[in-house]
Amino acid sequence: MRWAATFVCTAVFLAHAQEFSQRGFVAVGGNVYPQTFPIDSTQAIGGVLAHYEPKWRPRPWLAFHASFEVGMDSHQQFARNLHFDWEDRSLQRAPLSIRELAAVFTTADFTITVGKQFIRWGGADFLNPTDRFAPSDLLNLADQEILPVTAARITYTRGDNTFNAVWQPEFTPARIPLVEQRWTFLPPTYYFFATQDQGSAFPGRSPFGARWSHTGASCEYSLSFYDGFNYFPNFDVQINPAASRLTYSRTYPSLRLYGGDFTVPLSRFTFKTEAAYYTSSTKNQDEYVLYLVELERQIRETHITLGYAGEVVTAHGNALQYLGERGFARGVISHVLYTIDPSRSLRLDAFIREDGASSIVNPAYSQSFGNHWRATVGFAWLRGEVHDFLGQYHRNSFVKTELRYSF
Amino acid sequence: MSKSFLSSVFALLAIAHLAPAQDARQIMLEVQNRTRSKTEHYEGSLEVTNSSQKISKKRWQYDRLGSYGNSRSALHFDSPAEVKGVALLIVNHPDRASDQWMWIPAEERDRRIALQDRSTRFFGTDFSFEDLEERDVDQFEYKLFGEEVVDNAPCWKIQSRPKESKGSQYTSSVLWVRKDRYFLVRTDNFNRDRLIRRIIYGDVESIDGIWTARTVGVLDNVRNSRTVLKLDKVKYNLPFKAADFTREKLSQ
Numbered sequence: 001m002r003w004a005a006t007f008v009c010t011a012v013f014l015a016h017a018q019e020f021s022q023r024g025f026v027a028v029g030g031n032v033y034p035q036t037f038p039i040d041s042t043q044a045i046g047g048v049l050a051h052y053e054p055k056w057r058p059r060p061w062l063a064f065h066a067s068f069e070v071g072m073d074s075h076q077q078f079a080r081n082l083h084f085d086w087e088d089r090s091l092q093r094a095p096l097s098i099r100e101l102a103a104v105f106t107t108a109d110f111t112i113t114v115g116k117q118f119i120r121w122g123g124a125d126f127l128n129p130t131d132r133f134a135p136s137d138l139l140n141l142a143d144q145e146i147l148p149v150t151a152a153r154i155t156y157t158r159g160d161n162t163f164n165a166v167w168q169p170e171f172t173p174a175r176i177p178l179v180e181q182r183w184t185f186l187p188p189t190y191y192f193f194a195t196q197d198q199g200s201a202f203p204g205r206s207p208f209g210a211r212w213s214h215t216g217a218s219c220e221y222s223l224s225f226y227d228g229f230n231y232f233p234n235f236d237v238q239i240n241p242a243a244s245r246l247t248y249s250r251t252y253p254s255l256r257l258y259g260g261d262f263t264v265p266l267s268r269f270t271f272k273t274e275a276a277y278y279t280s281s282t283k284n285q286d287e288y289v290l291y292l293v294e295l296e297r298q299i300r301e302t303h304i305t306l307g308y309a310g311e312v313v314t315a316h317g318n319a320l321q322y323l324g325e326r327g328f329a330r331g332v333i334s335h336v337l338y339t340i341d342p343s344r345s346l347r348l349d350a351f352i353r354e355d356g357a358s359s360i361v362n363p364a365y366s367q368s369f370g371n372h373w374r375a376t377v378g379f380a381w382l383r384g385e386v387h388d389f390l391g392q393y394h395r396n397s398f399v400k401t402e403l404r405y406s407f
Numbered sequence: 408m409s410k411s412f413l414s415s416v417f418a419l420l421a422i423a424h425l426a427p428a429q430d431a432r433q434i435m436l437e438v439q440n441r442t443r444s445k446t447e448h449y450e451g452s453l454e455v456t457n458s459s460q461k462i463s464k465k466r467w468q469y470d471r472l473g474s475y476g477n478s479r480s481a482l483h484f485d486s487p488a489e490v491k492g493v494a495l496l497i498v499n500h501p502d503r504a505s506d507q508w509m510w511i512p513a514e515e516r517d518r519r520i521a522l523q524d525r526s527t528r529f530f531g532t533d534f535s536f537e538d539l540e541e542r543d544v545d546q547f548e549y550k551l552f553g554e555e556v557v558d559n560a561p562c563w564k565i566q567s568r569p570k571e572s573k574g575s576q577y578t579s580s581v582l583w584v585r586k587d588r589y590f591l592v593r594t595d596n597f598n599r600d601r602l603i604r605r606i607i608y609g610d611v612e613s614i615d616g617i618w619t620a621r622t623v624g625v626l627d628n629v630r631n632s633r634t635v636l637k638l639d640k641v642k643y644n645l646p647f648k649a650a651d652f653t654r655e656k657l658s659q
Contacts, residue, residue, distance in 0.1 A: 023491040053492075053512075055659075063659055104659060108650045120516035134515075146515065157653050215654075217503065220519065265521035298524035342455060342463055342531025371464070371487035406488035 019057040024067075026050045029376075029402035031140070035395040037182035039191045047073030053100070061106050065117070067099040077139045077178065086116070088147050088172050089202065093139065099148055111155040118148050119166060121211055121224055122274055123261035126333045126351075127309045127325055129276035129290040130224045130259035132209060133166055135174040135231040136324065141183045141393065142360055142380040143400065147172060164211040171203050173252060174231040176322055182396050185235075185322055188386050190246050193239075198249040203229045209257075219264040224276075226257040232324035234285070253282035253319070269297040272307075277314075284317035290329055305335040327389035330354050343368040347378075351390075358384030358391035364400070376402045431549035431565045435582070437589045439475050439544050442617055444643040447471040450485075451636050455532055458631040463531065465490065472647045476501035476543025479652035490530060494657045495520075497539060504574045505540045510657035517654050526576035533625040533634035537576055538604070546570055552581065557593060561586045577603065590618045602628045615643045 030046040053067040071078045071093060078093045085094030102115030122128025137145040151168040177183035179195055186195070207228025214221055233250035240246075259276030275291035294307025311329035328351060336348040349362040364378030378400045384391020453465040466485040471478055480497040484490045492512040499505045507520040525537040552564040562583040569575040576598065583593040594606040604627055608620035623636040650656070 021491075023488060025488070057659075065659075106650065106656075106659075108648065111655050118515040120514075122516075155655055157650075157655060162655070215506070217500075217506075263519060265519065265523070268523060270519070270521040270523075296521065298521070298527050301527075303524075339528075339531075341457055343461075368489065372489070374489055404489075406491075 020054065021056075022052070022054040023407065024050070024052040025404050025406040027402055027404040029400065032399045032401075033182070033396060034399075035397070037393075037395050038188075039180060039184060040182035042075055042182075045073060045075040045077075047071065047075075047078070051099075063104040063106070064102070065104060066101045069097040069099055071095060071097070075181070077181075086150070087170065088135075088175070089200070091175070091178060091197075093137070093175070109156055109158055111157075113151075113153045113155075116148050116150050117153065118146065119151065119153060120146075121164075121209075121222070123220075123222070123263050124272050124274040124292045124294055124307070125296075125305055125335060126294070126307060127274075127290070127292045127328055129274055129292065129325070130211075130222075130226075130257070130261060132207070132226040132228065132231075132255070132257055133168065135172050137175040138177055138324065139175060139181075139183065141177065141327075141390070142362065142382065142396070142398070147175065160215045162213045162215075164213070166209045168207045168209075168228065171205075171207055171229050171252065172231065173200065173202070173233065173250075174324060176233065176324070183393060186246075188392055190239075193244045193246040196245070196247045198247060200233065200250040201252075203252055203254070205229075219262065221262040222260055224257070224259045226255065226259075228255055229253065230255040230278075230280070232322045234282075235320040235322070237320055253280050253285045253321075255280055269295045271295060280317075282319070284319040286313055286317045286319075286321060287315035288313040288326070290326065292333075294333070301339045303335075303337040303339075305333075307333050309333055323389050331358075353384070353388060353390070357388035358382070358394075360390065372405050372407065374404045374406065376400070376404070431551040431563075432544065434551075434563055434565065434584055434589065435544045435547075435549055435567070438584055438591055441589050442619075443474045444615075444617055445472075445474070446645050446647045447641070447643055448645055448647075449638040449641040451638055453532055453634055453636050455634045456632060463487075465530070465532065470647060470651070471541070472649060472652050473499075475499075475541055476545070478541050479649070480539070480541065481652055481657070482539070484530070493530065495529070495536075495539070496652065496654060496657050497541075498652075499541045499543070501543050501545065503546075504537075507536055507539075508654050508657065510654075512658075515658075517657055522574050528627075532636075533604070533627040533630075533632055534636075535576065535604070538606070538625070554586075555583065557583050557585075560592070562592060588618050590620075604628060614641050617643055 027049045033043045049069060049071040051069050055065050057063040072095055078095050082095055084096045086098055098116055100116055102113050102117040105112040119133035120131060122131040133149050135147045137147050149168055149172045150170055151166050153166045156163045177185050179186060209226040211222055211224040229252040234253050236249045238247040256279045257276050261274035263272045273293045275289060277289045279287045289312045292307055292309045294305055296305045309329045309331055311326060331351050331353040334350045338346045344367045347364045352359045361381045364376055366376040368374040381397045382394050384394045386392045448470050451467050451469055455463045468483045471480040476499055478499045482495045484493045494510040496508045497505050504522055508517040509520055510517045520536050526535050529536050547567040547569055550566045552566050555562050555564050562585050565582045567580045567582060577596040578599055579597045581595040582591060585592055592608050595602055596604045607624040610621035611618055612621060619641055621638050625634045
């Protein structure tokens, strides 16, 4: 709320705005699940989301970026008690959310952004191992979003080189699925255990990261470093099988990352790769390399991306870790977007585990009506085996619809 | 006939053949020089009519720093609402194809437009990404085709072919240049013998001493659709800064 007050006061003080722009949308949508899930019998979820995004540049060297969201749904993925959420640490989404609220200072070579903001480092399309300042919102595993972080970011650009340093005073965790819902993080064995959530222990230290990127004539590449915490939690669990009771709490292990990405446009296709090595000083924590290799090609109105996401575990830990993005590794991924005409498009996303233990195929059709309306209908088809991170949700195939009014 | 006579005949023939090519390049160089400015700004309104006569409208703001092969352009969509905030950065080079990045707000990051993707339509318009580049005269070879009258104005008809390094979707283009103003009024772009795109520059007026087309019409001969771009609030030589034409600035 401090940032909100600061933003409003500054806005009033600098009332003689030079440049102001705004945009936003109101979206109404829902998911229909043909099958029930063992612990979640809800088969239809409806929701509404309003997004407003003003931008204001009172001086050539100063700009304010903001975006706010108001949302509610029928399945309590949005909390029902009306409150603002600045930290994004709650298990549910907040009904009133500050997605972005940042001041941007610009000089000839430097850009300094202070406040809540989105920071994307990754260059690949499906999985971004180097994106450590972009925690995921996984309330629906098959329809992920990115969360903003509160940070100070300085960017220095000189010629073809850009240096980026980020300091995050307060750690932002990923939002993992809710325990009692169909994307639950519980293994199938414990679906019918009574659960008691003892909360999260958030780290006190501030994460830091730096990235150097170079844009060359024939390729672009970057190197990145992150020292902070994994935004996916470890679980401390006590299980009482006799009472069918499970008590758990979340901790966020330390994480040090060395990563990079490389993109080279070739004559027939664009080659992209991104990789990161994750180490940790936390005992019993896995250490691993997560990487992605992909080819991208545009053929007339069809944009095709085909890739492989891989993982190499260099040290095994026995902590109970939520896999998160690692659950989308060791598989072939593809994305096809066919633009039928300026108002209509067809999309097909697919992920197939290399051993065939799980797959997601997600076709969607989208059409705009006039200058403001867009309707989207899609279907996420999940298959798999219960021992697989994604396969355990094989009963979660769903139809998704959305009607959006943009302004 | 003596050997030296034959050599002289061949030399004359060679000069006769080369001279028009040189003239064509000089004409295009003059076209480039007369439209050169340090910076350019305009607000563009686009009307796209597809093959079934359905019309969609868009608006963008265009800024350019530098000119012809040594320039940077930034293009920001204002409307319709669902594409508002989409931006394109073009970094033009004197000796090769441009570098392009597109910022899509929903993805919160920019995406490089690969060279092989430059023939793609730009955001539902009939412009391809390549058509938005600024092309330097030295990236093409020219040949004078003859003369024609376009809209009652005598024009040179010039064929241009991209040099190897250009990597263009077009194998050749035919350009019509008004003789009185050294101003490009029409371009037909071909892939081999097939007409792909026709660009017509109309409503020409002098702004700050630079002949400027206030209307640019693009006809996509393959899809049978057309786009009309109208340029408003055209200003040249505004004091832009290089720092405003970076990937970082695309999102702002």
